[in-house]
Amino acid sequence: MAFELVDIAQEYDKLVQVLRKHKPDAIVHFAEQRAAPYSMKSPTTKRYTVDNNINATHNLLCALVESDVNAHVVHLGTMGVYGYGWTGTAPIPEGYLEVKIDTPAGEVRREILHPANAGSVYHMTKTLDQLMFAFYAKNDELRITDLHQGIVWGTQTPQTVRDEKLINRFDYDGDYGTVLNRFLMEAAIGYPLTVYGKGGQTRAFIHIRDTVRCIELAIQNPPAKGEKPVIFNQVTETHRVKDLAELVARIAKAKIDYLPNPRVEAEQNELVVENRNFISLGLEPTTLIQGLLEEVQSIAKKYVTRIDQSMIPPHSTWRTQKPPSNPIKSLKRQSKKTLQRPAKKSAGTKSKVSI
């Protein structure tokens, strides 16, 4: 096994050399800025996310064509490309939607990429990746599988349990921590679980063990040359955030804190997802009920001493916040003005200020 360090968004020529040298049969493309909250932090992080993610994916596709390496690309995309909250209870298909178009010559049926509905700059880059995949599969006959992955939770895989040195990173902070891992860590230290808004958001989840199994299954089942990109929904369960918080709170005897939502998103949504492809290939999902207790006890509690509590509250907001006005001061200002300048309104007109 070899290791090569390449910034694939910046070092295009090196990437071409690495491909020519190793001639891989398959490439698992993880290499993107992967946090939605980080992507929404500032103009700098928005621009970095676009520069890095779009260039990384395009450089890889372009380098495969230039190097004439016939590798199957397996990309880690996201369920967030479909958006949350406008499909209602309509099941979200695996990437493609069949549509009927009325034409003067009668009804025409087409299979199109499911409409994209990004909820952050990070998700927007993943929707743009899809268009690049469609183009390179059509134009250069690259073989591509795009995995629309749900939110990953859990820490250990059958490989990492073999030695503590192999353990995965466990992000619990507001930018990089995924929701369920955050709840688990918060519960372990007695910090109230941080639910955004009323917690009516429904999201798709997958345990990290199943993530790696899905990647293995995707590699073993490549599309043919000339085929459009294969898209799999890499999810095993959907849950409402509030229900998840209540479940973790019950297991770990934790409290729940409903915070003002820092994101711009539907307060409540349905999410019905098709995931037949992986199940038919043999995936046996790890369910939340099976895995949660183990994660709380064996991981979250074991590493509590490493937690920096100041990293837990969310620090990224989807819209620039104006400094909050002081309602008491502005009331005083307004009543002073009213005293100095008698209102021109007729007696009986109600004041706009009420206490």
Ligand SMILES: NC(=O)c1ccc[n+]([C@@H]2O[C@H](COP(=O)([O-])OP(=O)(O)OC[C@H]3O[C@@H](n4cnc5c(N)ncnc54)[C@H](O)[C@@H]3O)[C@@H](O)[C@H]2O)c1
């Ligand atoms: N964790 C999740 O819940 C989740 C959900 C859906 C999709 N994904 C996607 O899965 C992939 C892996 O995410 P992860 O959570 O394991 O995060 P991760 O940070 O462990 O993996 C991303 C890796 O990409 C590398 N990278 C970024 N830009 C690069 C560049 N220009 N050149 C070379 N390497 C670069 C980073 O250094 C990092 O090692 C990402 O593409 C992410 O968007 C993750």
